[in-house]
Amino acid sequence: MSNAYRNNFLREVTANVEEGEWVKMCMQCGVCSGSCPLGPHWEHPPQEIFMMIRAGKREEVLKSNSMWYCTSCYNCIARCPRGLPITHIMHGLAHYAKRLGMVPQNQQTAKFAQKFWDNLTKKGRVNELTLGLSLYFMNGFGEGVKTSLKMQGVGLGMLKTQRMDPLEILGGHGCKDVAGLQAALKKARQIEEAKAVKV
């Protein structure tokens, strides 16, 4: 068979993207795109993304901001007549694009996801105080101060009801075996990368 007829990108997605083997099951009915509450804001709604994958549009898909808009509302999964785990495929695509370094510059969801991950893996627990603050200052110092002031009331309320410990700013508590956790994550990444099909 001529290479022109091989859809390498579909095979790449099937092999490397979480739940990617489902993409070929889509029958292009459009109910996912019509059901997505954020649909009007995406570059390409899910059904279009699936068609683009099958059409071999690798760059357009992986560099698109679309899958980053998914809020995990699960409307699409609930309605898909073919039972595609669309939400999970969206996250799988986002994760894969990130691994390949193809995320659009300044993608807000991607930035937040990175902050969350870094915060979590540092000590094995999410430090809500530092995560919250880093989120406020994600887009620069000025905006950070403004947001902090706006959120002051909430913060004080949480302090009063002991929902937040101000000492967490000093690093906070972690899980029992932080080094062990980090070793496990490193190993997991190695396995994942070794498995990945190079195209």
Added chain:
Amino acid sequence: MTEVVATNQTILVVGGGISGMTAALEAAECGKDVILIEKNPSLGGRVAQLYKYFPKMCYPTCGMEINLRRIKANRRLRVITLAEVAGVTGEAGNYTVNLTIAPRYVNENCTACGACGQAVETAFADEYNYGLKQRKGAYLPYAMAYPQRYVLDPRIVGTPEAEKAKAACQYHAIDLNMMAEKVQLTVGAIIWATGWQPFDANKIQPYAYDRNPNVITSVEFERMMEPFGPTGGKILRPSDQKEAKNIAFIQCAGSRDRNYLKHCSRMCCTATLKQTTYVREKYGDAGKSSVYYIDIRAIDRFEDLYQKVKKDPNVTFIKSKVASVTLEKGTGNPVLNGVNTEGYHRYSNPHDLVVLAIGMQPSVDFAKLGIPLTLNESGFIEADPKNGGMFAAGTAADAMDVNRAVQHATASALRAIQVINKVAGVVEA
């Protein structure tokens, strides 16, 4: 007491729709003894509930009349209405069948004069019209019902209403002492022609059938067109009884969907194409049909109808599985929301009325009834030698149109005849 003579050379046909009538007639006209049972008070099945039927767009009454004439003329065919199968044991050439027969409370003296119906006041949802209108507690199921005999609704029996009906009948046709009966038959072969039922539209939550009165099903739409039907042949919106001229059809309502029915119901595309011609018939150029579809599956020669409808400038095709139906405040208009996959255009389109092209599913749960038949994953009867002397006819086997159902039923009659011929020693076992 119902007298039924049956032997292991008798063929039992279950279900008196077009498939059951055809199978029973074909077998009886070949000289076999046939018993045809129907759970409703009349023969006819769901074809009798259509306004017109494709491909020729004739009225079902016409085909019905021919079949009734054949039934009346055949002495080998015995029809029992209000009867259902409670259980089956045995094997090809020797089945024992238990029937339950519900009381009609009206005997052969009935001339269908209608005096009882006039005397009774209590009314119930009319099954023949899918509940779109009420019928009296003493009623004729529909104009062409066979047998042409009234029925008393069991819910009025034991009330003064039943006594009123009895007093009104000058032919002594009303017998309030009739009881439910259990009858055991021996038969050689069984044809299951129990047909289909519409999928429960309430389950398709995003389409608001349970919340918006202006969302109806395709089977209800057929009844609206009927000149003597619930709306006198007008397409009226249930919410305000205004004439609906801008009508949306949603395809695959319940079909091809793992959340509901997995199979394609095969008939609903052509049924919708037919129904767009109803809209034109009613309003000419003032009527508008919009068909929302995944793909149009007008099988083989129905393609002609598709091509014809496509040429109608008043019919629009939108390639999209509708995501949801919402309500437009103030107008009661249903609004269809989704994405047109040809160009990825987002839409929110208001319409006067929405017709759900509802899916077809088997009318009987054979597994639950404990009848040893091989079923496919949708519950339709498979053609399997393990079924022995039991055969499916028509839509008990799969969703199909009348033409195919009649062919299928004829084939099943032939198979049943072969079983009987072995019993009779006409052919070697």
